Structure formats: structure tokens, C-alpha cells
Amino acid sequence: TFNLPIENGSGTIFNGQWNKAYLAFGSNIGDRLNFITTAFSLLQANPKVRLVNSSSLFESEPMYFKDQQPFMNGCVEIETTLDPQALLAFCKKIEYEEIKRVKHFDNGPRSIDLDIIMYSNSDGEHVLVNDQNLVIPHPRMLERTFVLEPLCELIAPEMLHPITAEPITHYLSQIYEMDNDENNLWKLIPLPSLQNESHRFLKFKTVTKFDPVHTSVTHRRTVSPTYVMGIFNTTPDSFSDGGVFYQNSKEQILSNVKQMCADALELHDQVIIDIGGCSTRPNSAQPSLDEEIERTIEVIKAIRNCPDLNQEKVLISIDTYRSTVAEKAIETGADIINDISGASFDPRILDVVAANPYVAYVMSHIRGDINTMSKMTHYDTPKEFTTEGTDYIFNEICDTKATHFVRTIGREMSQTYQTALRKGVRRWQIIMDPGLGFAKKGTQNLDLIRQVPLLKNYSFVNSNTGGYTNLRNIPVLIGPSRKKFIGAITKEKVAADRDFATGSLVTACVGFDCDILRVHNIKNCAKSIKIADALYKDV
Numbered sequence: 026t027f028n029l030p031i032e033n034g035s036g037t038i039f040n041g042q043w044n045k046a047y048l049a050f051g052s053n054i055g056d057r058l059n060f061i062t063t064a065f066s067l068l069q070a071n072p073k074v075r076l077v078n079s080s081s082l083f084e085s086e087p088m089y090f091k092d093q094q095p096f097m098n099g100c101v102e103i104e105t106t107l108d109p110q111a112l113l114a115f116c117k118k119i120e121y122e123e124i125k126r127v128k129h130f131d132n133g134p135r136s137i138d139l140d141i142i143m144y145s146n147s148d149g150e151h152v153l154v155n156d157q158n159l160v161i162p163h164p165r166m167l168e169r170t171f172v173l174e175p176l177c178e179l180i181a182p183e184m185l186h187p188i189t190a191e192p193i194t195h196y197l198s199q200i201y202e203m204d205n206d207e208n209n210l211w212k213l214i215p216l217p218s219l220q221n222e223s224h225r226f227l228k229f230k231t232v233t234k235f236d237p238v239h240t241s242v243t244h245r246r247t248v249s250p251t252y253v254m255g256i257f258n259t260t261p262d263s264f265s266d267g268g269v270f271y272q273n274s275k276e277q278i279l280s281n282v283k284q285m286c287a288d289a290l291e292l293h294d295q296v297i298i299d300i301g302g303c304s305t306r307p308n309s310a311q312p313s314l315d316e317e318i319e320r321t322i323e324v325i326k327a328i329r330n331c332p333d334l335n336q337e338k339v340l341i342s343i344d345t346y347r348s349t350v351a352e353k354a355i356e357t358g359a360d361i362i363n364d365i366s367g368a369s370f371d372p373r374i375l376d377v378v379a380a381n382p383y384v385a386y387v388m389s390h391i392r393g394d395i396n397t398m399s400k401m402t403h404y405d406t407p408k409e410f411t412t413e414g415t416d417y418i419f420n421e422i423c424d425t426k427a428t429h430f431v432r433t434i435g436r437e438m439s440q441t442y443q444t445a446l447r448k449g450v451r452r453w454q455i456i457m458d459p460g461l462g463f464a465k466k467g468t469q470n471l472d473l474i475r476q477v478p479l480l481k482n483y484s485f486v487n488s489n490t491g492g493y494t495n496l497r498n499i500p501v502l503i504g505p506s507r508k509k510f511i512g513a514i515t516k517e518k519v520a521a522d523r524d525f526a527t528g529s530l531v532t533a534c535v536g537f538d539c540d541i542l543r544v545h546n547i548k549n550c551a552k553s554i555k556i557a558d559a560l561y562k563d564v
């Protein structure tokens with residue numbers, strides 16, 4: 026081991042400065058998620074370590090030694106005053122003393138593995154280490170998608186590998202272009218376990234593949250089955266279903282939910298029921314907090330306690346922008362917080378999400394509020410656009426006029442993303458929704474659907490703060506159902522008449538790589554989504 030202080034190539038001395046390191050984690054024994062979150066807590070408990078950001082969670086096929094369980098992998102970005110050897114010693118302490126890892130053989134099963142991937146000093150210079158017991162950068166990082174994919178969520182697109190001086194993102198693309206399915210990963214969004222059973226997850230498999238028939242180009246898209254989210258508005262004035270559910274008794278409500286679930290589960294493995302107690306129709310009257318609680322919490326409780334529903338397959342989201350409603354919904358068994366306000370109406374909702382790392386959070390784009398958003402639909406090129414920072418799409422700098430709309434949405438969403446991270450929300454909790462009809466008018470909604478693939482591959486480096494946002498691997502939820510922009514095209518003034526048009530549009534949304542569709546008529550749309558999955562994803 027080193028005698029401190031140690032020097033790196035440029036003679037910089039580590040003397041208590043905050044340095045940056047990227048760690049890769051992996052686990053493939055027992056309760057993998059619990060081992061990983063325990064390792065996070067132990068990292069954070071050390072005053073010499075700060076957890077800056079964590080990547081998505083991925084499930085990956087074992088490399089090298091194949092005959093073992095799939096791994097759960099990811100990366101974390103930390104700041105630390107520990108020098109590389111002290112950091113390695115601390116990681117080993119976490120693995121072997123705290124989590125009691127037992128090493129059977131190289132590349133074999135493990136409860137937790139923490140590897141130092143890269144390390145840079147407080148001047149931002151890469152530190153290279155080549156010791157018997159420690160090599161930095163990690164010598165095998167460039168062959169591993171289970172390291173590169175999560176790492177590329179945390180680093181700026183132009184970050185070069187310290188030795189080869191090639192952009193790290195290029196190595197990831199090169200591995201995917203070999204089109205070997207063993208390198209493809211499943212993105213996992215953890216959900217609360219029911220009565221301490223095994224964890225449940227939303228799962229998304231995204232691949233980069235050459236498509237010789239339809240587009241004859243290599244493109245990146247999700248290929249796992251699309252999720253259907255059924256709307257259950259318990260509001261008397263919801264514009265799109267005339268509040269048909271609100272006046273009914275609890276028994277009637279439950280039988281409606283059971284029917285929605287049956288219709289969806291006929292064709293899909295899971296269904297999300299989105300309980301809404303507060304209409305977000307433009308200029309609609311907002312109920313009081315107590316009224317919203319009264320309309321929703323009992324319904325969630327009834328669903329969770331319903332013996333006729335398969336609780337593994339029925340996921341519950343609460344459509345609320347109020348932190349108190351979110352809190353009570355989570356206590357009652359909600360899996361997802363669906364907040365149309367992007368935490369702008371009640372910012373405390375992010376604290377609620379951060380306090381529940383296994384609850385998913387739908388981070389939506391909006392401008393203004395329910396009463397002003399319809400007037401805030403100008404996405405023309407503001408002058409300061411270029412000074413604030415740099416936009417990337419598919420890891421390449423992008424400043425074309427054609428992408429201005431989606432880049433503006435991306436920049437505004439990245440502000441919410443950065444706020445969420447600062448509040449302790451984990452990246453793996455986040456689903457994003459570009460907010461159809463929320464500060465978008467008419468055909469802007471169609472532009473937005475068309476540009477979802479760009480939004481899913483958007484990243485932004487803020488030149489003022491240096492903050493870096495990458496939306497890669499964050500699933501897109503979209504809610505086109507029965508909305509006014511549909512009626513304007515099909516000349517259907519009554520929202521409830523727009524189900525057929527919604528079914529067509531939902532199919533196209535899957536084509537534009539939307540991952541979760543929020544719909545009223547679940548019977549129709551479950552079929553549209555099933556057809557779309559067969560057509561676009563071959564599932």
C-alpha cells in the first residue's frame with residue numbers, strides 16, 4: 026500500500042482535496058437490490074465519501090463464467106478525499122467485512138462487488154494507478170456493457186478514456202454494433218415489495234440494432250413489451266370521461282378496476298392503474314387536499330386489499346402533484362407517483378420520492394400551471410439558447426433548428442432532473458413524460474410524439490453549472506388519450522368519442538419508442554399496444 030501523500034503522473038499531491046471517482050457495482054446472489062442499496066448507505070456513511078449520482082439499475086447476463094445467476098449492475102459517481110488505495114481498502118471493507126462477501130473464485134457469484142473504474146483529482150486530471158492490487162482505469166471496463174452503459178449515463182458525452190483518449194461512449198456503441206444479445210441489458214425500475222415478498226420491477230430492454238428491412242440503419246430502441254397504464258379518474262369533472270367513476274359506490278369502483286385489469290391482463294403481463302382525484306384539464310377547478318385524499322386513498326386501499334386481483338401484476342400509480350397525497354398513497358400501497366407538474370406545483374413531492382427509493386416517479390414537462398399553461402406554448406429560438414450549455418442527441422452535439430423544440434423540452438426537463446437529484450431522488454426511480462397538452466398546443470403534440478426517440482437520447486451539459494443531464498435509459502410515459510389535439514384532427518368535439526382515434530395514435534406512439542401508454546379505454550388500447558409491439562418490437 027502507498028505511504029501518503031501519493032503522487033500521480035502530474036505530481037499532484039492528495040491532501041484532503043475532494044477527488045472524483047466512478048465505481049461499478051454488481052451483485053448476483055440473494056437480495057441483490059438490498060446488497061446494492063446497503064453498499065450505497067455504507068459509502069455515504071463515510072465522511073470522506075459523497076455519493077453524487079447513481080446510474081440506472083441493469084440486469085445483465087454473466088460474462089466470462091456463464092453458469093451463474095444474472096447480475097444486477099450499475100455505477101455510482103462519488104467525491105472522496107480518500108486516495109485510490111484508501112478508497113480500494115474502503116470498498117473491500119464494505120464487501121468483505123460489512124456485507125460479508127465470500128469469494129469462491131474469479132468471476133464467480135458475489136453478493137456485492139465494488140470496482141473503481143476511474144479516478145480524477147480535484148483539478149479534474151485523471152489519476153492512473155498501476156499497482157499489483159489496483160489498476161485504474163479498470164483494465165476490463167471497455168469490454169463490459171454492464172459497466173459502460175451505466176457509466177455513460179453519468180459522464181459527459183465527450184469524456185475521453187484516460188489511456189486511449191477515445192470517447193468512452195464510442196466503445197459502448199462499438200460493442201452494441203457487434204449485435205451480440207449477451208451484451209444487451211435490462212433496465213430495472215424497482216417498485217415497493219408487497220408484504221416483504223421479492224422485489225417487483227418495471228423492466229425495459231433497449232437495444233442498438235441494425236434494421237436491414239425497415240430502415241437499414243442502426244438505431245437504438247426499446248424492444249421489451251410496452252406497458253399499459255389505465256386511467257381511473259375519480260374526479261367529477263375530468264374532461265375526458267365525464268367523471269363517470271366518481272359517483273359510483275366503492276363496490277362499483279372496484280368492479281370497474283377489476284374489469285380494466287382483466288381487459289389489460291388478457292394481453293399484457295402487467296397493468297398500471299393510474300388513480301386520479303384531481304382533474305388537470307386546462308382551467309379546471311382544483312379540489313381541496315382533503316377532497317383529493319378522500320377520492321383516491323380509499324380506492325388504492327380497496328385495490329391493494331382486493332383478493333381477486335393479482336397484486337404482482339396490478340401496479341398502482343397516483344396521479345397527483347401534491348406531496349401529501351403522494352405520501353399517503355405510498356403508505357397505502359402505490360408504486361408510482363405520477364406528477365404532471367414536474368414537481369413545480371409542490372416541490373416537497375421530491376422529498377417524498379427521495380424518502381422512498383423503491384417508488385417510481387413520473388417526471389413530466391409542463392410550463393406554468395393549469396390556468397396559464399395553454400398560453401405558454403412558444404418554443405421559438407430564444408437568444409440565450411446556445412450560451413446556457415450544449416445539447417447532445419445520441420451523444421453528438423446537436424444545434425439544428427429542426428430539433429429546437431425537443432431540445433427546449435429536454436433543457437427544461439433537465440432542470441427538474443437536476444433538482445430531483447439534489448433532493449436525493451435516485452435516477453433509477455425516474456420515468457419521464459413530455460406532457461402532451463401541457464403547454465403544448467395542436468400539432469406541437471404530434472411533433473413531440475415524433476421526437477420522443479430524440480428526447481430519449483438527449484443529454485445536456487450546462488456551461489454555467491457544469492451540471493450534466495443524460496436522459497438515456499429513462500423510460501417515456503406518454504398520455505395522448507382522448508386529448509383535444511386528437512379531436513381537432515378527427516373533428517370529434519366530445520372527448521369520449523375519441524377512443525378509436527386514440528387507439529390508432531397509441532400504436533404510432535409505440536412506433537416512436539414510447540414505453541408506457543396512459544389511456545382511458547384500456548380494452549381498445551391494450552389491443553392497439555399488442556399489435557404495435559408485434560409490429561415494431563416483434564414481441
Ligand SMILES: Nc1nc2ncc(COP(=O)(O)O)nc2c(=O)[nH]1
Nearest residue numbers: 051085086087088089096132140171
Ligand atoms: N454481467 C456481469 N458479469 C460479470 N462477470 C464477471 C464479473 C467479475 O468482475 P471483476 O473482474 O470486476 O471481479 N462481474 C460481472 C458483473 O458485474 N456483471
Ligand SMILES: Nc1nc2ncc(COP(=O)(O)O)nc2c(=O)[nH]1
Nearest residue numbers: 263264265305344363365458461504
Ligand atoms: N403522466 C401523465 N399524467 C396525466 N394526467 C392527466 C392528464 C390529463 O388528461 P386526463 O384528464 O384525461 O387524465 N394527462 C396526463 C399525461 O399526459 N401524462
